[in-house]
Amino acid sequence: MASFLKNIVSRDKPKSGVLAAVAVISIGEMGLGVAKLLTNHRYQVLTNIEGRSENTYKRAESASIDLVKTDTELAAQADYVLSIVPPKDALATARRIATAISAPDFPKRTAPLYYLDLNAVSPNHVREISNILKPLAEQVRFIDGGIIGGAPTPKDPLDPSAKWKVPSMPMSGPHKLTDATPSGDDLANLLNSKHISDEVGTASGLKMCFASLTKGFQAIAVESFTTAHKLGVLPELQEQLKLNSPATGQMTQSITKMPPKAYRWVKEMKEIGETFAIDGGFSENENIFAAIAAVYNTISKETDLGKEITEKRKRGETVEDVAACMAEGLEKRRKVTD
Numbered sequence: 246m247a248s249f250l251k252n253i254v255s256r257d258k259p260k261s262g263v264l265a266a267v268a269v270i271s272i273g274e275m276g277l278g279v280a281k282l283l284t285n286h287r288y289q290v291l292t293n294i295e296g297r298s299e300n301t302y303k304r305a306e307s308a309s310i311d312l313v314k315t316d317t318e319l320a321a322q323a324d325y326v327l328s329i330v331p332p333k334d335a336l337a338t339a340r341r342i343a344t345a346i347s348a349p350d351f352p353k354r355t356a357p358l359y360y361l362d363l364n365a366v367s368p369n370h371v372r373e374i375s376n377i378l379k380p381l382a383e384q385v386r387f388i389d390g391g392i393i394g395g396a397p398t399p400k401d402p403l404d405p406s407a408k409w410k411v412p413s414m415p416m417s418g419p420h421k422l423t424d425a426t427p428s429g430d431d432l433a434n435l436l437n438s439k440h441i442s443d444e445v446g447t448a449s450g451l452k453m454c455f456a457s458l459t460k461g462f463q464a465i466a467v468e469s470f471t472t473a474h475k476l477g478v479l480p481e482l483q484e485q486l487k488l489n490s491p492a493t494g495q496m497t498q499s500i501t502k503m504p505p506k507a508y509r510w511v512k513e514m515k516e517i518g519e520t521f522a523i524d525g526g527f528s529e530n531e532n533i534f535a536a537i538a539a540v541y542n543t544i545s546k547e548t549d550l551g552k553e554i555t556e557k558r559k560r561g562e563t564v565e566d567v568a569a570c571m572a573e574g575l576e577k578r579r580k581v582t583d
Contacts, residue, residue, distance in 0.1 A: 263289040264428040268323035270338055271297070272304045274505070274555050276329040278396025279436075280308040285405045286435055288428075293319045300554065316345035321352050324427055325359045329392070332512040335364040339374040346381050354384050359425045363390045363414065365513040367453060367520040368446030375418070375445045386425070389445045390416040390438070391452025414438040417448035446524075453520040457534065459499070460510055461517070464540040466497045466564075467571060474568035483564075497564060504550035504561040507541045514538035548574030 266289045269280045280290045290310045294301050305312060313319050320326070320342055328338050342360060345351065362374050371389045378385045394412025399405040414436045416422060421440045422433040433440075441447055473479040486494030503510075518534035521527045545551035550561045550570045561567045 263287050264431055265289070265324040266291060266322055267432070268292060268319045268326045269310070270319075270326065270328050271330050271334075272301050272308070272310065273329070273331075275392060275396045276327075277304045277308055278398060279327060279329060280305075280310055281405065282397040282409055282411065282435065284309050285399070285409075288432070288435075291319055291323055300556070316341050317348055317351055320345045320358060321354070323358060324356070325361065325425070325432065328360065328362045328364055330364060331509045332365050332516050335362060335366045335370060336374060336377070339377045343377050343381060343385075346384055356426060357384055357386045359386045359388060359420070359422065359429070361388045361390050361416070361422070362449075363392050364449075365391070365452060365456060365509075365516060366449060367516040367523065368450045369519060369523050370516065371446050371449040386420040387418060387445070388416050388420055388422060389418045389448045390414055391448050391455075393452060393455050411435075411437040415441050415448040415451050417442040418445045419443055450520060450524055453517045456513060457517045457521070460503075460513065461534065461537055462496060463500050463503055464514075464537040466500050467503075467540060467544070467567065470497065470500070470564055470568040471571040471575070474565070475572050479565065479568060500564055500567050501562055504544065504553040504567070505555045505558075507551060508545035510541040511538050511545060514541060543574065543578075544571070547578055550574075 264287045267283050268291045269276050269283070270292060272280060272292055272294060276292075280292075283290050290308065291313055292305060292310050293313050293316055294305055295314065313322065326342060328335065330338050339360070339362065346358070360378060362371060366374075368389075375387050375389070378387045392412050392414055395410075397409050397411045400408045400410055416433075416438050417440065421429075422436075422438055423430045423440065425432070441451065470479060470482070473482040483494065486497070514534045514537045518532045518538070521534065522529070522532060548570050549559075550567065553559065553561060560570050
């Protein structure tokens with residue numbers, strides 16, 4: 246891991262020729278994609294990954310990300326912070342940055358830091374994050390956001406300077422990214438963002454509603470395919486989908502990309518349930534996403550699918566193997582509980 250520390254920098258200003266300095270926390274699959282998009286479009290990307298795994302260091306190196314040693318350096322050197330972390334870490338990440346900025350030795354900023362929460366969390370939790378940063382209003386501008394779609398990728402892998410496929414990033418709150426300096430309008434366009442409301446929580450709510458349909462469906466597909474596999478009728482189920490509901494059959498293919506993300510989706514499903522309860526008005530008895538969270542918890546902790554890493558896939562690359570892995574895991578659990 247020490248070999249990666251050579252990238253650690255200490256800098257008061259962005260590199261010459263860059264549009265702005267953007268801190269990306271953290272460098273998971275989505276964070277890495279966003280970081281690569283930024284570095285290929287004249288943005289300096291910073292991050293603090295002290296204490297993280299070697300895989301994280303390798304991702305940072307692959308995207309030419311500058312590593313800093315502390316959150317204080319990160320918040321002092323960046324013009325923007327993009328929080329892209331597992332849902333369970335969203336509040337803690339905001340507290341980290343707030344603590345860094347509140348430190349007595351934190352250098353006075355000449356322009357406010359824009360903090361974009363792009364995590365899959367409920368509007369209620371986004372409001373909490375906004376409140377964490379509110380006492381620092383003179384130094385921090387908060388933007389609520391969400392990411393809808395897969396990680397950014399170049400349309401031509403051999404030419405990352407050409408056009409990119411970028412997910413939608415709805416944003417909301419009293420501050421607009423297009424008004425930010427430096428290069429806020431350019432950054433907003435690059436991130437494929439749209440300001441949809443002046444209310445904190447609206448953008449995250451949209452993300453929750455969208456994810457309920459996509460990731461909620463995938464959990465249903467996993468249960469359906471696993472049961473069909475155990476009954477010996479999975480090929481027949483797939484044939485019926487082709488004949489009678491081809492769009493549904495096509496959607497089921499998405500479960501092959503799910504395994505490395507399942508552990509994160511446990512909390513995200515709980516966030517969706519909270520959104521539907523607090524903002525939608527549904528009762529506890531109507532919270533289907535508590536059960537869906539349990540499905541993803543089983544995938545991540547009781548099957549080989551939970552061991553999958555995006556860069557090193559071994560199992561679950563076909564729907565048939567997803568079903569087989571689930572069946573194996575459930576059978577092991579049955580034997581333990583019998």
